[in-house]
Amino acid sequence: MAIMTLEIFKPVTLAGMTLRNRLIRSATHESLADGSGAPGAAHEKLYTALAKGGAGAIITGYAGVQQDGKSSLANMLMINDDMLIPAYRKLTDAVHSHGTPIVLQIAHCGRQTRKAVTGMPTVAPSPLKDFIFNEERPHELSESEIEIIIGSFVAAAVRARKAGFDGVQLHLAHGYLLSEFLSSYTNRRRDRWGGSITNKFRIVSEIFRRIREEESDYPLLVKINGFDNRRGGMRSPEAVEIARQLEASGCSAIEVSSGTVEEGLSVMRGPVFPSEALLASNFKFKSLPAPVKKALAPLLRLAMPSPKPWRGYNLDAAKAIRQAVSIPVIAVGGIHTLKNITGVLDSGTADYISMSRPFVIEPNIVRKLQEGRQTASRCIECNYCAIMIEEYPLRCWYGKLHPARNMQPS
Numbered sequence: 001m002a003i004m005t006l007e008i009f010k011p012v013t014l015a016g017m018t019l020r021n022r023l024i025r026s027a028t029h030e031s032l033a034d035g036s037g038a039p040g041a042a043h044e045k046l047y048t049a050l051a052k053g054g055a056g057a058i059i060t061g062y063a064g065v066q067q068d069g070k071s072s073l074a075n076m077l078m079i080n081d082d083m084l085i086p087a088y089r090k091l092t093d094a095v096h097s098h099g100t101p102i103v104l105q106i107a108h109c110g111r112q113t114r115k116a117v118t119g120m121p122t123v124a125p126s127p128l129k130d131f132i133f134n135e136e137r138p139h140e141l142s143e144s145e146i147e148i149i150i151g152s153f154v155a156a157a158v159r160a161r162k163a164g165f166d167g168v169q170l171h172l173a174h175g176y177l178l179s180e181f182l183s184s185y186t187n188r189r190r191d192r193w194g195g196s197i198t199n200k201f202r203i204v205s206e207i208f209r210r211i212r213e214e215e216s217d218y219p220l221l222v223k224i225n226g227f228d229n230r231r232g233g234m235r236s237p238e239a240v241e242i243a244r245q246l247e248a249s250g251c252s253a254i255e256v257s258s259g260t261v262e263e264g265l266s267v268m269r270g271p272v273f274p275s276e277a278l279l280a281s282n283f284k285f286k287s288l289p290a291p292v293k294k295a296l297a298p299l300l301r302l303a304m305p306s307p308k309p310w311r312g313y314n315l316d317a318a319k320a321i322r323q324a325v326s327i328p329v330i331a332v333g334g335i336h337t338l339k340n341i342t343g344v345l346d347s348g349t350a351d352y353i354s355m356s357r358p359f360v361i362e363p364n365i366v367r368k369l370q371e372g373r374q375t376a377s378r379c380i381e382c383n384y385c386a387i388m389i390e391e392y393p394l395r396c397w398y399g400k401l402h403p404a405r406n407m408q409p410s
């Protein structure tokens, strides 16, 4: 059933959580955690601003469930130890004091990380080198290592509840470990963890089954790829089947995204590839001499053409999934104007909208839209925010590199 425009800013219940509207802050890595992976004062400041600024619910940046799954981006949140619970409790209390639900996104980065950062070999369903994270061939996970990972996701969800989160979101998208299991491009296994959809989905269904044994009524959301653009990879019909299996497993809501890190900027799209940001912050490029960077910038732009369209690119996949399941569907990806938001809801494409970059530039974007002060985000989709978090705390760069560092774009 379609949701009429006027309903956007009315309170609504999602998986037992009460949201003041249908606009959600999608998971956004902030590069703000301390050395142990704990959130601190900077998280509290940002999340309080999001809550005060009207976000219907907040999904945190991804939090690692075990050390070998830690992100290569700077300062990832971790949820791999009970010692972290008090710091998270402080954060959830702060957000709840503004009446906003907060969901912890839990993840294992699989082959999309670096041994240099985790201190451990990278792991994946199959030993295939990544185009970007290719310093080593990932280790193919054994049965017992898969069991350990399942246990880590379950323990993370239990910790999240103890820390006051209203739910968790399993990261099944963007080429990270669970997404690698779901896509035949990265999962070439011939055992019970690969091959058929049921086999590829087994790791996720086991995580669900075991969390449900511990926390039968806890909201368990997921973010999945409606498709990736890899040869032999995930396509919409398979994502629809996975969505059905998620519903049968007790999933509370599905956020539909797409893409992998390897594809360049397909997860968060924009008109121009941000070469200068990549050259300034990426581990492969940042120490190159300035003249080399200058020469490389236009070449990178040619080599990494931005996928099109760069607005509303996951909507067909979201619609197909919404038609197949009866749990709520959240659409994400270049939905940055009130017109697009109402279009998605009114057409019955999704039940909720989530956004990331609009909240980076304006943490109070929802309030501005609701009060009629703006009809669109001011984000220019330069994607510098997405690239620069490899080195720097999250911020809006608005297409420019920090002048103090003399890294102006050409």
Ligand SMILES: Cc1cc2nc3c(=O)[nH]c(=O)nc-3n(C[C@H](O)[C@H](O)[C@H](O)COP(=O)(O)O)c2cc1C
Residues within 6 Å of the ligand: 026, 027, 028, 029, 030, 060, 061, 062, 105, 171, 173, 174, 223, 257, 267, 268, 269, 332, 333, 334, 335, 354, 355, 356, 357, 358, 385, 386, 387, 389, 394
């Ligand atoms: C700086 C930045 C960090 C992100 N971190 C995460 C993350 O931790 N987990 C995740 O699932 N998606 C992450 N994303 C992807 C967003 O959640 C979202 O799917 C994508 O940006 C498209 O939505 P948008 O057009 O509203 O930005 C990140 C995006 C950006 C720009």
